[in-house]
Amino acid sequence: MNRYKLRTGISRALLLVFACVMGAFFALPLLWLLTAPFSTQANLSVTFPEQPSLANFEAVFANKFAIRALFQNNLIIGGGVMILVASIATLASYGLSRARVPGRNVLVYILILFSSVVSGTAAMVPLFLLIFNLGLIDTYQGVILVMTGGLLPSAIFIMRDFVDSIPRSYEEAALVAGASSYRMFRDVAFPLVRPGVMVVAIWAFVNAWGAFLIPSVLLRSPEHMPASIAFYSFYTEAGTPNITLVSAYAFLYTIPVLLLYLIVNWRFGFRFFGGIKS
Amino acid sequence: MSQITLDNVVKRFGSVVAVDHVSLTIAEGEFVALLGPSGCGKTTTLRLIAGLEIADEGRITIGDRDVTYLAPAARDVAMVFQDYALYPHMTILDNIGYPLKVRGVSTPERTARVTEVARELQIGDLLARRPSQLSGGQQQRASVARAVVHQAVAFLFDEPLSNLDAQLRLEARAFLKHLQNELGATSVYVTHDQAEAMALADRIVVMRLGKIMQVGAPLEVYRNPANTFVASFIGSPPMNLLSGKVLLGQGQFVLDDGETVIDMGQVYQRLERPPQDGQAITLGIRPEHITIHTEPRPFAIPGALYVVQPMGGETLVNVRVGSKLVTVRLFQDEPPALPEKVWLEPALEWSFVYGADGARLQ
Numbered sequence A: 001m002n003r004y005k006l007r008t009g010i011s012r013a014l015l016l017v018f019a020c021v022m023g024a025f026f027a028l029p030l031l032w033l034l035t036a037p038f039s040t041q042a043n044l045s046v047t048f049p050e051q052p053s054l055a056n057f058e059a060v061f062a063n064k065f066a067i068r069a070l071f072q073n074n075l076i077i078g079g080g081v082m083i084l085v086a087s088i089a090t091l092a093s094y095g096l097s098r099a100r101v102p103g104r105n106v107l108v109y110i111l112i113l114f115s116s117v118v119s120g121t122a123a124m125v126p127l128f129l130l131i132f133n134l135g136l137i138d139t140y141q142g143v144i145l146v147m148t149g150g151l152l153p154s155a156i157f158i159m160r161d162f163v164d165s166i167p168r169s170y171e172e173a174a175l176v177a178g179a180s181s182y183r184m185f186r187d188v189a190f191p192l193v194r195p196g197v198m199v200v201a202i203w204a205f206v207n208a209w210g211a212f213l214i215p216s217v218l219l220r221s222p223e224h225m226p227a228s229i230a231f232y233s234f235y236t237e238a239g240t241p242n243i244t245l246v247s248a249y250a251f252l253y254t255i256p257v258l259l260l261y262l263i264v265n266w267r268f269g270f271r272f273f274g275g276i277k278s
Numbered sequence B: 001m002s003q004i005t006l007d008n009v010v011k012r013f014g015s016v017v018a019v020d021h022v023s024l025t026i027a028e029g030e031f032v033a034l035l036g037p038s039g040c041g042k043t044t045t046l047r048l049i050a051g052l053e054i055a056d057e058g059r060i061t062i063g064d065r066d067v068t069y070l071a072p073a074a075r076d077v078a079m080v081f082q083d084y085a086l087y088p089h090m091t092i093l094d095n096i097g098y099p100l101k102v103r104g105v106s107t108p109e110r111t112a113r114v115t116e117v118a119r120e121l122q123i124g125d126l127l128a129r130r131p132s133q134l135s136g137g138q139q140q141r142a143s144v145a146r147a148v149v150h151q152a153v154a155f156l157f158d159e160p161l162s163n164l165d166a167q168l169r170l171e172a173r174a175f176l177k178h179l180q181n182e183l184g185a186t187s188v189y190v191t192h193d194q195a196e197a198m199a200l201a202d203r204i205v206v207m208r209l210g211k212i213m214q215v216g217a218p219l220e221v222y223r224n225p226a227n228t229f230v231a232s233f234i235g236s237p238p239m240n241l242l243s244g245k246v247l248l249g250q251g252q253f254v255l256d257d258g259e260t261v262i263d264m265g266q267v268y269q270r271l272e273r274p275p276q277d278g279q280a281i282t283l284g285i286r287p288e289h290i291t292i293h294t295e296p297r298p299f300a301i302p303g304a305l306y307v308v309q310p311m312g313g314e315t316l317v318n319v320r321v322g323s324k325l326v327t328v329r330l331f332q333d334e335p336p337a338l339p340e341k342v343w344l345e346p347a348l349e350w351s352f353v354y355g356a357d358g359a360r361l362q
């Protein structure tokens, strides 16, 4: 009995140490992101500034190009991708889950397989040509469409699992109660899958927010560039980053994502309803 | 309220024939129970009436409308689901009011009607809650309330009591019967519990493998099971079924073990289709139609006592006859003291004789 206790005690202690190391590994960069922007001579170590200042932010806000990239271009691209991915994935996954389509599983897997190719480096040339021929080079629409196409299969996959987990009898009850298909979807099916829609929407937004490759290939003019590219405006001619400014910009860069998460969580919640008797 | 008819309805799922040429007429105001073992097609039949499945063959009419290919919304029926299917994101008030809402009933009127129905079903003070905050019995009432809140032409129930515990189920059963007596609505009720069907229904439809085995009033089905399947399904404990051979000359019945012989007296002559000599038949006797004796008697079958099960108001005695266990039901609460060897005297005037195909010979 005692030996057993000792063994579990040791393994617990080891687990704790391991968890602390892992936690520190992930927490340090975040800590840096909280301290560096407010110090005047930041470096890559975490030191609390003796005299916190907002001078870095002043410098960043003076950079009109970077600010437009963050608060206009990124929001347009991220928002567009989010809305498109969430709405198309909802409808598609709902259809794939509820309709008796032969080979629907194969269809989703093939789509996923292709999506990793579509949004990957290998497809950049054909994608560029496609967008070029559509006349969408250097437009938000071009970037939004390509990113949406890349994210949709995985989004559909996630959502379908979610829709599958919702019993059909809710929808059937609404249909028998006299609702049309559209009415049933609006009143019953959509509210039930909404937590899933929110997960996919945020996931799509975050993906678009951090995207670098696709916008750098499909966009040309500086006023269309997203923030991930605008980071380079804080590099010197020689290519070395100005760490204080980069950290301040990175700080601003994370805020919209955090805000979106908090708002969605507060407004809709990521909770799952229970409530069917089984 | 309307009559419902099914005319040679067939529904297949791939190679499975879930509903196999079912024809049935449910009169206006009648309460019909679909009864059968798991997978016999009860739910599918109900869903065909509701419009949640579309028949592969045959016609379905409700009232004087052919609804075979109509959408559920156009059929104007109300359904209580086995899992209740109360919308988890709505309050009970909105749940019950939903059929009214889609019909465009104004909010004040809707609230008034929901409140009235809910009060009748004794869930009036739960209207502000979510379904997950209700007990099983309350959820069941809420789903019944949602079904009765608007004047549907028919009510469909899919095992609405199967998720309740035994005590609550009896209560809810009485409550449903009372509701039915008050509403007088055309109802189709799916269950695999024969006691529930007997207690509630005006008529019972016994199904097996997608086919209707027998249709009749509960007592009629109980007293005259048309085949061995119905005989073994209706009644608790079920009928004793002994298979054996006819010895016509001696007026005897030899059990499969070849030793036990029952003198059938006049039984063979009374049959509509008298059996051939040597024909294999099944003899069915209800547990309450057997008397136990401790001494040999003419016409009594010898057997070995297996167990005695006191049930409270009655006592069940299992006796081994040949390789079969025969159940005897005694209407006495005190379990009798019985020796190892007993003699069973069947009341042959209450016995049933079935042919090798399971169909009744009377």
Ligand SMILES: Nc1ncnc2c1ncn2[C@@H]1O[C@H](COP(=O)(O)OP(=O)(O)OP(=O)(O)O)[C@@H](O)[C@H]1O
Binding pocket: B013, B016, B017, B018, B036, B037, B038, B039, B040, B041, B042, B043, B044, B045, B192
């Ligand atoms: N959507 C479906 N797809 C394929 N097969 C189905 C489907 N629905 C029912 N079946 C099959 O049809 C047959 C009848 O099913 P049904 O649900 O009507 O049975 P049931 O009598 O209601 O049984 P239970 O008492 O278990 O609910 C079963 O063999 C079942 O497997």
Ligand SMILES: [Mg+2]
Binding pocket: B042, B043, B044
């Ligand atoms: Mg069923």
